[in-house]
Amino acid sequence: MRAVSTFPEARRAIRxxxxxxxxLDPGSPSASGDVAKFIAGLLTAILVVxxxxxxxxxxxKLKAVASFSILADLVKQVGGDHVDVTAIVGPDGxxxxxxxxxxxxxxxxxxNIVVINGLGFEGWVAxxxxxxxxKAPVVVASKGVKPLQGEGEDNxxxxxHAWQSIANTKVYVANIRDGLISADPAxxxxxxxxxxxxxxxxxxxxxxxxxxxxxxPPKNRKIITTHDAFGYFGRAYGMTFIAPQxxxxxxEPSAKDVAKIIRQVKAQHVPAVFLENISDDRLMQQIARExxxxxxxxxxxxxxxxxxxxxxxxxxxxxxxxxxxxxxxKE
Ligand SMILES: [Zn+2]
Numbered sequence: 001m002r003a004v005s006t007f008p009e010a011r012r013a014i015r016x017x018x019x020x021x022x023x024l025d026p027g028s029p030s031a032s033g034d035v036a037k038f039i040a041g042l043l044t045a046i047l048v049v050x051x052x053x054x055x056x057x058x059x060x061k062l063k064a065v066a067s068f069s070i071l072a073d074l075v076k077q078v079g080g081d082h083v084d085v086t087a088i089v090g091p092d093g094x095x096x097x098x099x100x101x102x103x104x105x106x107x108x109x110x111x112n113i114v115v116i117n118g119l120g121f122e123g124w125v126a127x128x129x130x131x132x133x134x135k136a137p138v139v140v141a142s143k144g145v146k147p148l149q150g151e152g153e154d155n156x157x158x159x160x161h162a163w164q165s166i167a168n169t170k171v172y173v174a175n176i177r178d179g180l181i182s183a184d185p186a187x188x189x190x191x192x193x194x195x196x197x198x199x200x201x202x203x204x205x206x207x208x209x210x211x212x213x214x215x216x217p218p219k220n221r222k223i224i225t226t227h228d229a230f231g232y233f234g235r236a237y238g239m240t241f242i243a244p245q246x247x248x249x250x251x252e253p254s255a256k257d258v259a260k261i262i263r264q265v266k267a268q269h270v271p272a273v274f275l276e277n278i279s280d281d282r283l284m285q286q287i288a289r290e291x292x293x294x295x296x297x298x299x300x301x302x303x304x305x306x307x308x309x310x311x312x313x314x315x316x317x318x319x320x321x322x323x324x325x326x327x328x329x330k331e
Pocket of ligand 1: 096161228229248249301302
């Protein structure tokens with residue numbers, strides 16, 4: 001990660017009226033010279049106003065590119081009015097198998113700061129950053145998080161879904177705050193205040209999630225999801241998640257894997273299987289049908305919902321998921 005951005009320098013250069021050429025001719029005393037002077041002065045005024053105010057309003061906002069929707073929300077929460085955030089993988093998108101377009105490369109090239117998850121989540125992102133030629137600092141939001149290791153076929157691979165533990169998301173927020181301060185030191189106080197207020201909301205969310213899971217009978221705290229995205233959640237809040245797909249969605253489970261899951265659901269009396277917003281529903285429907293488990297409400301694992309669909313922010317996403325667990329597992 002580079003600590004210094006070119007952003008503040010660029011902004012100063014745009015604002016400096018000394019740099020604007022003055023098209024005045026000071027040598028002519030004539031009336032027409034006065035008119036020429038007046039017009040030239042007017043033009044200068046327009047140029048100075050034009051160059052010093054209009055572009056600086058646009059330049060006030062830091063352009064942030066986040067690799068996926070959940071990170072984009074966190075950057076928005078900390079950046080507030082000082083930041084325009086673009087997500088490369090948007091709502092309901094699957095970042096595991098994403099293929100960036102030339103437009104994504106342009107967004108990265110134009111960015112003042114790039115925020116990625118890390119832990120191998122976005123396998124495509126290093127090449128995208130490199131090919132874009134961007135000079136923007138890259139913040140790895142998961143830096144400092146203790147990674148869980150994948151199991152079975154994922155042995156030796158880090159589980160990238162660290163945001164499913166709120167304690168980890170607090171680490172993300174601190175990294176994003178520090179990255180924004182490096183890129184735009186003038187707005188340090190606001191980034192610090194926004195981060196502090198948001199961290200307090202995450203504390204509150206953590207209390208609510210723990211209470212909600214505690215009210216589910218322990219024998220019911222096990223569920224099936226399409227891919228293994230809830231390892232950190234399970235570890236943090238005491239639930240067991242079983243998934244036919246591993247910590248990525250890039251390989252389809254075999255018929256043998258699916259049959260094994262169905263046997264497991266029956267043997268362990270797993271009450272419910274859940275659909276994910278980023279995955280195909282058919283596999284889970286087959287598992288529910290053949291095992292007799294019920295289908296719970298939709299979970300948001302690796303992406304937020306579109307605006308207005310109930311999980312458009314990280315906090316709403318966690319509320320949605322916990323409500324889905326409670327509803328399916330309490331009775
Ligand atoms: Zn995932």
